[in-house]
Amino acid sequence: MKWYGYMGKILRVDLSKKKVSVEDLKPEWAKLYLGGAGGGARILWNEMKGGVDPLSPENILVASTGPLTGTLVPSSGSIFYQFKSPLTGAWGETRSGGKFGPMLKFAGFDMIIITGKADEPVYLYVEDGSAEIRSAKHLWGKTVHETTDILLEEVGRPEASVACIGPAGEKLVKFSAIMNDYDRAAGRCGGGAVMGSKNLKAIVVFGEKSIVPAKPDKFFEDALEAHEALKKYVFKEVLGMLGTIGLVNALNAAGALPTMNFKTTYFPEADSMSGDMLAEKYLVKRRACFGCTIGCGRYSWVPDGKYPTPLHEGPEYETSDMLGVQSLLTDLEAVVRANYLCNNYGLDTISTGNVIAFAIEAFERGYITEEDTGGLKLRWGDPDVILTLVDAIAKREGFGDVLAEGVKKAAEKIGKGADEFAVHVKGLEVPAHDPRGESRNFVIQYAVTPRGACHMHPNWAGAYDFIPLDNGLREFGLPWPPPDKYAEVGVKRGIAYRLLALHGELAESLGICRFPLWGSEDSCLTPKRLARLYSSLTGIEVTGKDLLVAAERAWNLKRAFNIREGFDRRHDTLPKRLLEPVTTGPAKGQAVIKFDELLDEAYEAFGWDKKTGYITRKKLEELGLADVADELARIGKIA
Numbered sequence: 001m002k003w004y005g006y007m008g009k010i011l012r013v014d015l016s017k018k019k020v021s022v023e024d025l026k027p028e029w030a031k032l033y034l035g036g037a038g039g040g041a042r043i044l045w046n047e048m049k050g051g052v053d054p055l056s057p058e059n060i061l062v063a064s065t066g067p068l069t070g071t072l073v074p075s076s077g078s079i080f081y082q083f084k085s086p087l088t089g090a091w092g093e094t095r096s097g098g099k100f101g102p103m104l105k106f107a108g109f110d111m112i113i114i115t116g117k118a119d120e121p122v123y124l125y126v127e128d129g130s131a132e133i134r135s136a137k138h139l140w141g142k143t144v145h146e147t148t149d150i151l152l153e154e155v156g157r158p159e160a161s162v163a164c165i166g167p168a169g170e171k172l173v174k175f176s177a178i179m180n181d182y183d184r185a186a187g188r189c190g191g192g193a194v195m196g197s198k199n200l201k202a203i204v205v206f207g208e209k210s211i212v213p214a215k216p217d218k219f220f221e222d223a224l225e226a227h228e229a230l231k232k233y234v235f236k237e238v239l240g241m242l243g244t245i246g247l248v249n250a251l252n253a254a255g256a257l258p259t260m261n262f263k264t265t266y267f268p269e270a271d272s273m274s275g276d277m278l279a280e281k282y283l284v285k286r287r288a289c290f291g292c293t294i295g296c297g298r299y300s301w302v303p304d305g306k307y308p309t310p311l312h313e314g315p316e317y318e319t320s321d322m323l324g325v326q327s328l329l330t331d332l333e334a335v336v337r338a339n340y341l342c343n344n345y346g347l348d349t350i351s352t353g354n355v356i357a358f359a360i361e362a363f364e365r366g367y368i369t370e371e372d373t374g375g376l377k378l379r380w381g382d383p384d385v386i387l388t389l390v391d392a393i394a395k396r397e398g399f400g401d402v403l404a405e406g407v408k409k410a411a412e413k414i415g416k417g418a419d420e421f422a423v424h425v426k427g428l429e430v431p432a433h434d435p436r437g438e439s440r441n442f443v444i445q446y447a448v449t450p451r452g453a454c455h456m457h458p459n460w461a462g463a464y465d466f467i468p469l470d471n472g473l474r475e476f477g478l479p480w481p482p483p484d485k486y487a488e489v490g491v492k493r494g495i496a497y498r499l500l501a502l503h504g505e506l507a508e509s510l511g512i513c514r515f516p517l518w519g520s521e522d523s524c525l526t527p528k529r530l531a532r533l534y535s536s537l538t539g540i541e542v543t544g545k546d547l548l549v550a551a552e553r554a555w556n557l558k559r560a561f562n563i564r565e566g567f568d569r570r571h572d573t574l575p576k577r578l579l580e581p582v583t584t585g586p587a588k589g590q591a592v593i594k595f596d597e598l599l600d601e602a603y604e605a606f607g608w609d610k611k612t613g614y615i616t617r618k619k620l621e622e623l624g625l626a627d628v629a630d631e632l633a634r635i636g637k638i639a
Helices: 027-033 036-047 100-106 144-155 188-197 216-232 236-242 244-254 275-281 317-322 332-345 349-365 383-395 407-414 441-448 493-510 527-538 544-564 595-606 617-622 626-634
Strands: 009-014 019-024 061-064 079-084 091-096 111-115 122-127 130-135 161-164 178-180 184-186 200-206 283-287 297-302 309-313
Touching: 009 130, 019 130, 027 036, 027 544, 036 061, 036 079, 036 091, 036 111, 036 493, 036 544, 061 188, 079 100, 079 184, 079 188, 091 178, 091 188, 091 544, 100 161, 100 200, 111 122, 122 144, 144 161, 144 200, 144 332, 178 188, 188 200, 216 236, 216 527, 236 244, 236 275, 244 275, 244 317, 275 283, 275 332, 297 332, 309 332, 317 332, 317 349, 332 349, 332 383, 349 383, 349 407, 441 493, 441 595, 493 527, 493 544, 493 595, 527 544, 544 617, 544 626, 617 626
Parallel strands: 009 111, 122 200
Antiparallel strands: 009 019, 061 079, 061 111, 079 091, 091 184, 122 130, 161 178, 161 200, 178 184, 283 297, 297 309
16 A cells, blocks of 8 residues: 555564565554554554563564654654563663664665564664665774764765664663664663663664655645744743753742652752753753754763863753752762763663662662672762762673662562652652642653653643643643642542643654643644644644544553553552652652552543542443453453
């Protein structure tokens, strides 16, 4: 059939058999799941049994794009990966910007499905409809930047895009990242360790194929209208001029900036870690992903001093907080250096910073000593501690080997009640947004999102009442005006979160960045605007409601994946620390009081059983997932 928007092809790679093959994209799957992470969810559900060891050859790694990826649609430079997470044992999903996603489509593929394990290090080279597995023995042990430089020269395509792992992925650090285009990170859930476990060092893609729209003139008009709308984008100045690190002072002022391993949410010296400080002293220029008019990326360096650092991208907000504020650092040069090391080793900066702050608190309490750390005194505010531990984690050396397992496993290893201050959900370290000071929506999001605690997947739901923003969702039932950000039950928060989550799922399935989804109806990519873009691009006529149903289908399929892996309501929880009152700052005294009632409201909105957290058969059949309902019923895990 003739495909529009989609390339219509899937690349399948069996590393064990050293075999590559090309399959046709299933038209019915495109309509039901759209693409991106939604399509990946269907692959993992169908092709991988429950209980698989995430670091075994049986784990499947899917690299997926969406129909909007690589097109004229704003911010269409995304690549999404799906797998079973070695960090959590749950649904694993991570996204990166840059140009890898668009280049994969230009090479002729919507998706790559990778199975098995190579008997020696390899990389995959993809170009214009074909692919081959090549030796990467000469690349093993190389950093991300070294690997990228070597491969671009080796394939003779300087315009190609390289996604690879660094030493952290090779060492199977549970929160290692898949890096592309040098410094763009698909950071969360340990996708780098999955690649490392398969002896897959890199994927290089290059292509010159065209993405064909069904209605070229109409699609151009719709894309132009979307770009015009984003000229009024609410975060244009903050994200464009300062990058995400520009949020440091705003969240600090709100009492939502995680500090000292989430002991509090306010840092008196936040200016030292801010976007203004980066722009004044270390910024070289702004950077943007493919097709992006926002340009939130930063290109920075430290030319001299104690922590000289080469040109690279970052640091972003999460890095500044997690590797800086969380450990009470006031030296931004050290954070720039730590960011560079994480990028080059291939480490998720959120998990890295979280587990380091946890270790410092464990040391402060006497749960670990210099005997455990190899003589290193773990102290708040010491840049050298951060940099030394980043190095040790990436190489799994000394105490770094313990921390490389993630905060949940590290706390179990240390014992003595260390799990009381290990801040994670389902094993995924909590990011730099504290729900006590920012928004009670994050209480729901951290608890129920398939991959664990996350501020972005599926959406920055806190913006609803923190800013506040409606994202064009009012006509679909979003309660408006939003409640006070501290309000918990009885304010339709479950109904609101469901719509916000499904809107975010659209970005993951359509293949775009979620930043342009935030705003008022006339200034962001609303479901209606996305429906117009999808319809004129693909020739498949849909409404905004149709897209939200597809998003709900993907959302529930991911939850079904987790249920099959043994997760239920008991795992939809918050760490003890986030249930304690904030001790200082603007949010002092704030605490999550009615967590169970909040969860009940969310379950009711989603159509899940309040007692078990299982999905009801009615909901699954309503979404056309009767086969999923049958499988869950077979194993006794359906409401």
